[in-house]
Amino acid sequence: MSSAFDAFVTVHQYQLAAIPKDLWLPLFMKLGEDYLDAGNHVELHYGDPLEGYSLHVKADQTLKKHSEIFLVDHAWTTQPDNAHKELAENTNLLSRLENLMDIESEEFQEEEDSDEEELEHDEDAIKTVAEQANVSRETAREALVTEKYEVVNAIMRLTLDEDFKKESERLQDQVLGQLIASGKAQEKEDKVNKEKEERRKTRHAQWLKERVDRVCDKMWSYLQTYSYSVLKQDGQPETQTAWYINDEVGSALSHSSDPNILCLPFIFSRGASGMIPYTVMFPIKDIAAGEVMTCDLVPKNLERSLDKAAYLLAYEHRVLPGQEVATPDEIKSLAKDFRDKLAKQTYQPSVALPAKKSSEKKLGEGDPILVYTTTEFVRRNLSAPHFKLTDALEKANIIWSSQDFAEWESLKPGQMVNQFRYENCLTYKQQFADLIQKTYGSPAWIVPTYNLNTQLAEFVGHYLSDDGDENDDQKHHENLWISKPWNFARGLEISVSRDLPKLIRQHDSPTPKIAQRYLVKPCLYNSKKFDLRYIVLVTSDGTVNVYKMFWIRLANKKYNTDDLDDYEAQFTVMNYSNYQMTQLDYKSFIHNIEKQHSIDWSKVQNDINGAIKDVFLAAASEQQPLGLIDNSASPSYESFGMYGVDVLLNNEYRPIIVEINFSPDCTRACKYDPQFVNNVFGAALGDKKGLEAFNVL
Secondary structure (H helix, E strand, O other), rough: HHHHHHHHHHHHHHHHHHOOOHHHHHHHHHHHHHOHHHHHOEEEEEEEOOOOOOEOOOOOOEEOOOOOOOOOOOOEEEOOOHHHHHHHOOOOHHHHHHHOOOOOOOOOOOOOOOOOOOOOHHHHHHHHHHHHHHHOOHHHHHHHHHHOHHHHHHHHHOOOOOOOOOHHHHHHHHHHHHHHHOOOOOOHHHHHHHHHHHHHHHHHHHHHHHHHHHHHHHHOOOEEEEEEEEOOOOEEEEEEEEEEEEEHHHHEEEOOOOOOOOEEEEEEEHHHHEEEEEEEEEEEOOEOOOOOOOOOOOOOOOOOOOHHHHHHHHHHHHHHHOOOOOOHHHHHHHHHHHHHHHOOOOOOOOOOOOOOOOOOOOOOOOOOOEEEOHHHHHHHHHOOOOOOOOOOOHHOEEEEEEOOOOOOOHOOOOOEEEEOOOOHHHHOHHHHHOOOOHOOOOOOOOOOEEEEEOHHHHHHHHHHHOOOOOOOOHHHHOOOEEEEOOOOOOOOOEEEEEEEEHHHHHHHHHOOOEEEEOOOOOOOOOOEEEEEEEEEOOOOOOEEEOOOOOOOEEEEEEEEOOOOOOOHHHOOOOOOOOOOOOOOOOOOOOOHHHHHHHOOOHHHHHHHHHHHHHHHHHHOOOOOOOOOOOOOOOOOEEEEEEEEEEEEEEEOOOEEEEEEEEOOHHHHHHHHHHHHHHHHHHHHHHHHHHHHEEEEE
């Protein structure tokens, strides 16, 4: 066993570093047997001291510091985006999580037959009754409705008097024989049963969805994470993150800032048999008999007391009484002070980028201008005769890269590159928010935005202030926030929610995120949400040029805030997914939106241009890392940048700058305008013809 234990220590040494050495061997033994023995020492309490479940040492036992180590199983491992689908497909897991989270689930109620159910008029039955009873069709119809379309009973109702009593049995046999022979009775019964089953399936699907929604809303108070590495096809390691929920024992641990238990994820490697994820827990203090068992649920990277208090609102029902480090009112007060400070700021930008050097190359004069590019739409569409593609970066006059350029020091005098060295201040969402907050404060063309790594309390305080009281359902319904990764585009890993625990727990996402106030009342086009993509070219002298043609991205479904998971109603980026994409020409869009909303688009466009100019002037006026200005000596090379600026309009037709994207994909632009790439390259060199395609701000 010694060699097996030594191998275990070697393989797991980094994970074992956080565990007392005396517990390594007991852990090894329990892992080998999957020995879950916590139940011998602990027990669940309900309603003591919390409303739900809590974990306690058994009344007849004590636990000494570092005396035991327990394995905790993982009840569920998932990715949040897949959670709804997984639970809908695994009702046993759904039921287990409902019990674990103390969610009361109503039993599915089968449909009861209703006497008031509307019955369908059957023309053949009406005809039969009318003929057999020798009455009008209307009288026959009334009798059928009264008798729930029982044909024999309807005839008897109309004919059953002293003269017809003797004939009743004969009529019944005759009519039943006719109906059976025609197949009408069976056909009607089959139709009724089919409709009933379809109604049952619809009600069951809705009942199941409501159960899944309740678990997914509450899961953020239980989810934990661990990271692991996998090898990609090219052999390079890639870090991935799993979200998991501990079993009933681990999930019953309460929060305390002075905990008596330490919990750690532990990924046990069984060699060729694979990896098994556990949580291990052990006492870090002496715990008395019957005492509640606690761990610290607050991440170590949260240092401010108000950030900790804000974070714990995601675990509100798992926090022991008296453990609150700050009240919601204190968190709201911090947020108000922050917003008041932003509102009072004023800013007057002054462009200070290096003056543009006169290029040695003139369009149409001398040798062709050599272009090195890694961008496919440039290679395919750069057709002007004075440009020539080259595969030698060192010989190129212009370098156009779709990736972050890194070879700054190797650039030669006179070379031009399509990036500014510090343009992350625009293209990384958290840095863009920081730039605007530290310059303009909170201008009308930006929605409130918070870095969830550094401004968690400010965000939570803003959310709480906008949520109203418990009885204000309308305020809560409209208190929507969108979470986005710092540096992803194409709508990746974004979600809209009004659920505070879910929003808070985005702090723990392996991809750092921001939270932005969702524009609840946007301007709509044919009742659908849309955004506008503008191509902006910025030259090294600080000139901002907006391409006159812009692109409209339109949602596929009518806008509403009832179903936030309906991508086609909430979002507009369809061309990188399996959804249908609506193509809309910008001139047709302008004509139609002016007609729909009775507005003058030129005024709206002026406001959009003004907001875009303000953004780039701020970046061009501030030194890195806040802005674009290089603190080092003036570089010998020249830079220009082309950006995709995404704009929403609110219901008052005022622009909201959503985000700015580096190296936007302009394949679609080239289809609309075959001269697009030629115009961009010409404008970057100051060519008059190229600049005609832009509005120079």
